[in-house]
Amino acid sequence: MNLPDQPAADHVLINKPMWTHMELPSRPTDVTKAATGSGSAGRKRAAVSAVRMRRPVSSLSLSSSVKGKLVRAGFQFTTDLQDLNPEHLSAEAGVSQQEALEALQAASSGHGVAPVTALELLQKEEEFRSIVTFCSQLDEALGGGVPVGKVTEICGAPGVGKTQLCLQLAVDVQVPAVFGGLGGQVLFVDTEGGFQVQRLVDLAGAAVRHCSLLAEDEEQRVAMTTFTVESILSNIFLVRCRDYVELLAELHLLPGFLSDRPRLRLLVIDSVAFPFLRLHDDLSQRTRLLQSLGLRLIAVATGHNIAVVTTNHMTTRLRGGQAQLAPALGDVWGHAPSIRLLLRWEESRRLASILKSPGHMDASVQYQITCQGFRDADQSERPQSKRPRTQTDQSASSRKNTGM
Amino acid sequence: MNWDRLQLKPRIISAIQRAHLKSVREVLVVSEPDLQKMTGLSRPDVQELLHAAATACRTHQPITALQLQRGECRRLESGLRLGTGCPVLDQLLRGGLPVGGVVELAGESGAGKTQLGLQLCLSVQYPVEHGGLSAGALYVCTEDPFPVRRLQQLISEQTSLRSDVPPSLIGRLRFSDNIYVEHAADLDSLQVCLSRRAALLLAQGRVRLVVVDSVAALFRCEFRPDDWLERNKQLLTISSMVHHLSHEFSAPILCINQVTDVFHQSESSSSSPSSSVSPALGLAWANQVTVRLMMCRLQATVSRGDQSSALRKLEVVFAPHLARGGRVLAVWREGLRGVLDPVLAPFGPDVAQQEKVLPLHLGSV
Numbered sequence: 001m002n003l004p005d006q007p008a009a010d011h012v013l014i015n016k017p018m019w020t021h022m023e024l025p026s027r028p029t030d031v032t033k034a035a036t037g038s039g040s041a042g043r044k045r046a047a048v049s050a051v052r053m054r055r056p057v058s059s060l061s062l063s064s065s066v067k068g069k070l071v072r073a074g075f076q077f078t079t080d081l082q083d084l085n086p087e088h089l090s091a092e093a094g095v096s097q098q099e100a101l102e103a104l105q106a107a108s109s110g111h112g113v114a115p116v117t118a119l120e121l122l123q124k125e126e127e128f129r130s131i132v133t134f135c136s137q138l139d140e141a142l143g144g145g146v147p148v149g150k151v152t153e154i155c156g157a158p159g160v161g162k163t164q165l166c167l168q169l170a171v172d173v174q175v176p177a178v179f180g181g182l183g184g185q186v187l188f189v190d191t192e193g194g195f196q197v198q199r200l201v202d203l204a205g206a207a208v209r210h211c212s213l214l215a216e217d218e219e220q221r222v223a224m225t226t227f228t229v230e231s232i233l234s235n236i237f238l239v240r241c242r243d244y245v246e247l248l249a250e251l252h253l254l255p256g257f258l259s260d261r262p263r264l265r266l267l268v269i270d271s272v273a274f275p276f277l278r279l280h281d282d283l284s285q286r287t288r289l290l291q292s293l294g295l296r297l298i299a300v301a302t303g304h305n306i307a308v309v310t311t312n313h314m315t316t317r318l319r320g321g322q323a324q325l326a327p328a329l330g331d332v333w334g335h336a337p338s339i340r341l342l343l344r345w346e347e348s349r350r351l352a353s354i355l356k357s358p359g360h361m362d363a364s365v366q367y368q369i370t371c372q373g374f375r376d377a378d379q380s381e382r383p384q385s386k387r388p389r390t391q392t393d394q395s396a397s398s399r400k401n402t403g404m
Numbered sequence: 405m406n407w408d409r410l411q412l413k414p415r416i417i418s419a420i421q422r423a424h425l426k427s428v429r430e431v432l433v434v435s436e437p438d439l440q441k442m443t444g445l446s447r448p449d450v451q452e453l454l455h456a457a458a459t460a461c462r463t464h465q466p467i468t469a470l471q472l473q474r475g476e477c478r479r480l481e482s483g484l485r486l487g488t489g490c491p492v493l494d495q496l497l498r499g500g501l502p503v504g505g506v507v508e509l510a511g512e513s514g515a516g517k518t519q520l521g522l523q524l525c526l527s528v529q530y531p532v533e534h535g536g537l538s539a540g541a542l543y544v545c546t547e548d549p550f551p552v553r554r555l556q557q558l559i560s561e562q563t564s565l566r567s568d569v570p571p572s573l574i575g576r577l578r579f580s581d582n583i584y585v586e587h588a589a590d591l592d593s594l595q596v597c598l599s600r601r602a603a604l605l606l607a608q609g610r611v612r613l614v615v616v617d618s619v620a621a622l623f624r625c626e627f628r629p630d631d632w633l634e635r636n637k638q639l640l641t642i643s644s645m646v647h648h649l650s651h652e653f654s655a656p657i658l659c660i661n662q663v664t665d666v667f668h669q670s671e672s673s674s675s676s677p678s679s680s681v682s683p684a685l686g687l688a689w690a691n692q693v694t695v696r697l698m699m700c701r702l703q704a705t706v707s708r709g710d711q712s713s714a715l716r717k718l719e720v721v722f723a724p725h726l727a728r729g730g731r732v733l734a735v736w737r738e739g740l741r742g743v744l745d746p747v748l749a750p751f752g753p754d755v756a757q758q759e760k761v762l763p764l765h766l767g768s769v
Contacts, residue, residue: 044729059446158696187466198498224725233469237468240464277640
């Protein structure tokens with residue numbers, strides 16, 4: 001993987017994916033290539049095509065034997081393969097005509113992704129709303145709520161309210177846009193059996209009541225006609241996974257599911273720890289699977305602009321002779337979520353703390369779980385005028401910037 | 405594994421067979437680059453293989469919560485609850501024990517956990533409209549022998565406990581024929597019992613409730629304190645077996661647990677805030693449990709006719725669909741009955757509901 005030698009001029013370039021890079025002055029190809037002047041011809045071609053994207057041949061989606069033959073014949077980059085016809089290539093590299101044709105097709109398609117500036121990314125992020133939790137203190141601490149496009153983890157001891165918060169978010173993501181919500185759908189992956197429709201009906205009813213009390217103008221009243229308990233229930237898709245293999249299978253099939261449902265804005269996995277903690281006899285496999293799972297979730301979150309929320313258990317860790325509670329699954333998994341929320345008890349109070357976040361201060365707020373769902377502590381339902389987010393953009397984004 | 409079922413291209417199937425991959429599960433746990441290396445297939449082919457394997461491994465398509473609520477997918481959410489036989493306790497549990505999931509009942513010895521276990525073994529046999537599941541129960545004893553006499557007493561008094569059910573129906577039920585009793589003296593025999601006997605009875609539909617009395621006993625005597633790693637592994641094995649049975653056959657599993665004393669109320673308040681004891685087996689077990697109930701003995705007693713009983717409190721410590729709360733109950737000849745009496749308000753929350761409970765006279769402590 002080569003990064004550009006000189007950073008581009010004034011602004012920061014963010015390259016994704018990392019293996020695409022601008023054309024560099026070409027270096028001599030490897031000496032261990034087949035004879036004949038094909039190598040020098042390749043070099044000449046590379047020098048001529050100065051400003052074009054090129055990828056190494058090893059990254060093409062071909063079988064490994066074909067790739068090996070191409071590389072040994074001196075075709076290191078896709079630019080070397082340009083302007084060749086299949087017969088010529090098959091003669092030089094010693095591959096069949098069919099394979100040569102496939103190689104040329106693979107080389108010419110898919111030119112990689114152009115770099116994006118940080119300013120563009122910031123503007124894109126500002127556009128996306130966050131998912132409110134209905135606990136205003138927690139929403140403030142998070143700068144609006146659970147962010148879209150990132151992986152958020154909720155950890156805590158059993159019974160503290162992780163599944164409750166997940167169910168609340170599943171209802172809150174559907175709040176119509178005129179009320180400041182996303183109007184999106186949600187896929188709920190349940191591995192523990194904690195998904196109870198009875199409870200979801202309670203939460204949905206409370207959210208509908210809350211919003212109908214807030215409806216002030218005609219637009220909002222019209223939106224309320226489509227925001228009912230039934231419509232809320234119909235936008236929540238449930239999948240039950242009984243073990244980690246079924247969870248991995250579900251994630252393989254996720255891109256197909258997402259492309260059918262462009263309105264999906266939230267993916268909940270409750271919990272990741274439950275199936276993976278059972279895999280205690282082969283820890284290296286578990287580490288590897290968790291790592292790839294984490295990468296896949298990040299890719300889904302950023303690529304499809306959805307909020308990914310996972311829950312995690314707590315285990316006791318021995319640190320310096322003292323037993324402490326720490327999130328389960330170790331540090332390997334700890335790198336996957338960008339935001340980590342810890343829910344805990346303190347005497348009889350429930351506290352939510354932000355353990356890890358790139359954009360917010362560590363903070364602890366108190367919350368409570370009522371029959372209506374996840375709410376602020378010490379407050380009964382107080383209908384506040386919730387205007388769409390555009391007007392509160394300024395305060396929220398400035399809080400985010402100073403939060404670091 | 406019959407790979408032809410997956411409808412893949414012949415060259416993919418031959419590549420899989422050359423790589424000696426035996427099942428879809430094996431395919432799914434290998435990473436993509438490794439799979440490419442093992443089979444020598446190109447990236448699109450590997451993607452196709454993974455997609456087909458994932459589709460084969462999936463047990464059901466995603467369904468909406470609305471379909472679940474309407475009862476369109478009985479396998480996932482049957483909407484059934486196992487009633488306890490007492491309306492006050494059923495109100496605490498919003499209908500009864502949930503049918504998929506592990507329910508833990510923890511308490512000190514003498515609190516009445518076995519009593520509730522026996523009562524559930526009887527209430528499961530009633531038809532669905534009376535709060536049962538129309539099937540029997542499997543009772544696994546690990547420490548004390550099965551209380552046969554008490555069971556007989558409960559059976560003979562069913563008509564007085566279940567006044568909501570017509571006596572003719574009660575008379576037709578052959579209670580003791582449908583309760584299967586097993587003894588498991590150590591962890592291995594418990595595993596065998598669950599994986600073979602329980603699975604067989606559940607698959608045949610003869611039982612729809614499994615009671616393990618108690619889980620803690622086996623773990624506490626078999627492991628030394630520094631063996632906690634091995635103990636956790638065994639805990640997870642038993643727990644995964646129990647969860648699998650529960651979800652596969654839609655049957656509640658009641659695990660009775662002991663308690664330990666708590667000297668310092670730590671951050672993880674996994675017990676109810678009012679008690680000084682906490683369920684045994686620690687955080688590792690607590691993470692595996694779906695619903696946690698605790699039963700404790702109270703100081704007051706209550707009498708009724710010629711019987712008197714010490715009061716108990718059944719509390720919901722955590723559950724995904726229940727609020728934290730508790731109900732006071734008493735243990736009589738016919739079983740457990742919740743107590744509704746305004747004088748007892750300090751012991752339990754107010755219950756704004758008129759229930760038919762026999763008149764009580766509070767005895768002094």
